[in-house]
Amino acid sequence: MSFREATPAQARVDLSAIRHNVGLLKERADGAELMGAVKADAYGHGLVATSMAVVQGGASRLGTAYIREGLALRAAGVTVPILSWILTPGEPLDEALEAGIELSASDEGRLVEIAAAARRTGKTAMVHLEADTGMSRGGAPLAAWPGLLREAARLQAEGAVEVVGLWSHLACADLPGHTSIDLQIDAYESALKLAEQAGVAGSQVIRHLANSAAILTLPRTHYDLVRPGIAMYGLSPIPEQGDFGLRPAMTLAARIALAKRVPEGVGVSYGHLYTTTEETTLGLVPLGYADGIFRSATGRVEVMAGGRRLPVVGRICMDQFMIDVGGAPLADGDEVVLFGPGTGGEPTCQEWADILGTITHEIVTRLGARVPRVYQGVEA
Numbered sequence: 001m002s003f004r005e006a007t008p009a010q011a012r013v014d015l016s017a018i019r020h021n022v023g024l025l026k027e028r029a030d031g032a033e034l035m036g037a038v039k040a041d042a043y044g045h046g047l048v049a050t051s052m053a054v055v056q057g058g059a060s061r062l063g064t065a066y067i068r069e070g071l072a073l074r075a076a077g078v079t080v081p082i083l084s085w086i087l088t089p090g091e092p093l094d095e096a097l098e099a100g101i102e103l104s105a106s107d108e109g110r111l112v113e114i115a116a117a118a119r120r121t122g123k124t125a126m127v128h129l130e131a132d133t134g135m136s137r138g139g140a141p142l143a144a145w146p147g148l149l150r151e152a153a154r155l156q157a158e159g160a161v162e163v164v165g166l167w168s169h170l171a172c173a174d175l176p177g178h179t180s181i182d183l184q185i186d187a188y189e190s191a192l193k194l195a196e197q198a199g200v201a202g203s204q205v206i207r208h209l210a211n212s213a214a215i216l217t218l219p220r221t222h223y224d225l226v227r228p229g230i231a232m233y234g235l236s237p238i239p240e241q242g243d244f245g246l247r248p249a250m251t252l253a254a255r256i257a258l259a260k261r262v263p264e265g266v267g268v269s270y271g272h273l274y275t276t277t278e279e280t281t282l283g284l285v286p287l288g289y290a291d292g293i294f295r296s297a298t299g300r301v302e303v304m305a306g307g308r309r310l311p312v313v314g315r316i317c318m319d320q321f322m323i324d325v326g327g328a329p330l331a332d333g334d335e336v337v338l339f340g341p342g343t344g345g346e347p348t349c350q351e352w353a354d355i356l357g358t359i360t361h362e363i364v365t366r367l368g369a370r371v372p373r374v375y376q377g378v379e380a
Contacts, residue, residue, distance in 0.1 A: 008253035008286035009371050013045045015053040015340075017234050017247040022057025024245055028215055032222040034058060035083065035208065037229035038073075039065035044292075045233055045250060046373035048076040054232060056379055057078055063227055067091050070101040075263045083128055083165070085138065093117035099356040102126040102164060106139050108151045115160035127152070128165030128206075129195070133187035134180055135171040145191055149198035156200060165206040166195050170221070173213035174238050176353025185209075185221060213237035216244050233339070235360040239350055248349060250364055251340035252371075256305075257320070258284040259330040268322055271343030273299060282323045285336050288319040292366030293338075300355050304337040304346035306330065339363075 012181055026034050037043075042050035051073055061081045064070045070082040071092070084096065085104035094117050096103060105111040105127050118125040129152055132139030140148045155161045168188050172178035187211055195201035212231035214221040217238065230237050234248035261281055264366040268274045268282065276282075283305065289295045296370035298316045301310045306328055313324045323336065342348040353360045 008257060009252070009291070009366055010373050010374045011021070011044070011371050012251040012253065012340075012376055013050065014247070014249045014341075014376045015049065015249075015379065017249040018053040018232060019057035019377075019379070021232050021234050021246050022054055022059055022228070025212075025215055025226070025231055026058040029210075029226045030219055030222050033060050033206070033225040034208075035061035035063045035225055035227045036232055037063045037211075037227055039063065039069060039229075040365045043230065043233050043361065044088050044367045046375070047072060048078070049373070049375050049378075051061075051076075051078055053377075053379070057232075061225070067093070067096045067101060067103075071095060071099055074099040074101070081126075085128070085130065087164060088358075089113075094121050097121045097123040097125055100126075102128060104128045104130050104138075104165075104167070105148070105152075106130045106132070107144065108148055109150065110152050111155065111161070115155045115158075118160040124159060125161045126164045127161045128167050128208075129163060129200070130331065131166070131168045131188065131191035133168040133184040133191065135169055135184070137169070137171075139168055142187060142191060145194055146198070147194055149200055153198050163195075163200045163205055165208060165225075166192060166201060166206045167206075170209065170211060170214055170218075173211055173218060173221075176217055176241070181218065182356065197265060198201075199249070204309075211237070217241070231363055233364065235349060235364070239354075239360075248341040250349065252338040252344075252367065253340075254285050254287050254336050254338070256283045256330060256332055256334045256336060257286045259325075259332055259334070267314075268324075269317060271315050273315055274313040274322075274324075276324070278326075281328070281330050282329050283323045283325055283334070283336070285321050285323060285338075286319060287338070288317045291316045291368040291371050292363075294356055294366075297352070299354060301338075302347055303351055304340075304344070305334060307345075309345070309347070 036054035038051045067084045070084045083102045114125045130139040132141045172180045208225040210221040211227040212228045234246045310323045314322045337346040340346045349360045
């Protein structure tokens with residue numbers, strides 16, 4: 001696909017890869033329903049177009065961190081059930097209930113707020129209760145779980161809420177064999193038993209625990225529904241175990257803004273961290289840390305240009321960085337691929353993450369808003 005006029009960079013998102021990945025995960029889910037996690041602008045891939053591809057691929061539900069993400073999906077015409085799970089005081093709960101967005105509650109106070117919104121709107125709130133089974137992040141600790149269940153049962157009897165889900169999140173599913181995994185599963189099972197005793201765990205209540213790593217490696221965590229995130233975008237949740245047949249969906253590319261010959265012995269970019277060793281051609285790539293390119297990638301990563309891997313040289317700047325192509329031909333407007341699926345020899349997102357000591361999630365979600373997402377593999 002060619003660049004749009006006057007667009008110096010683009011993130012190409014292959015929606016057919018998204019659909020493939022969702023289908024693969026659905027097969028691995030052993031019949032469990034699939035909720036695609038599309039928080040954070042669908043992990044940087046673009047919320048609306050990507051969410052539609054996720055549904056086309058076989059997801060029957062979508063999950064977002066924040067209500068406003070769910071509302072944006074509803075405004076775009078997405079009709080499948082949506083769960084939003086981070087609620088802070090002052091959230092637009094009335095709007096969420098009017099839009100049919102399901103909400104998560106981790107404590108009695110938040111549940112009371114949701115119920116108040118239900119009374120104001122006349123809409124029964126569909127609620128997923130979250131148990132903290134050992135991650136110590138969201139969710140009610142098991143000591144507080146019975147109190148949350150009692151309040152949920154009371155509000156359910158009133159008709160203000162309906163408990164439709166019981167869930168938790170694994171801390172170390174991407175570390176196979178970690179001792180916390182079995183402990184969390186046991187804690188989740190205990191939470192389910194307590195919910196059953198409290199009368200809020202009927203046959204229609206959805207039990208969900210598994211993230212991407214657990215879908216692929218921990219079948220006993222699948223329960224009624226699984227929640228893939230990073231794997232839907234084709235990036236392995238456990239890279240040490242391979243790619244699991246996933247196809248990376250994003251290719252980040254730019255075009256050279258300026259190609260120029262420079263002599264031997266000149267310093268390049270801030271701080272002159274790089275000095276040319278011979279007469280050479282430098283190319284200016286119009287992406288920088290304002291676009292999510294790690295400043296710490298300076299001198300460490302490579303890109304693909306002219307069919308060759310080339311080093312990033314000199315300090316990465318806010319809006320631009322430099323590459324050294326030596327004596328190879330390079331012209332203004334030539335394409336540079338920062339990372340992609342790797343099928344053409346280009347660096348991959350996983351390669352960048354490994355070099356930078358981070359995870360692929362951070363690479364793709366940091367990509368800035370001024371880099372347009374351009375979609376390929378759009379299904380009619």
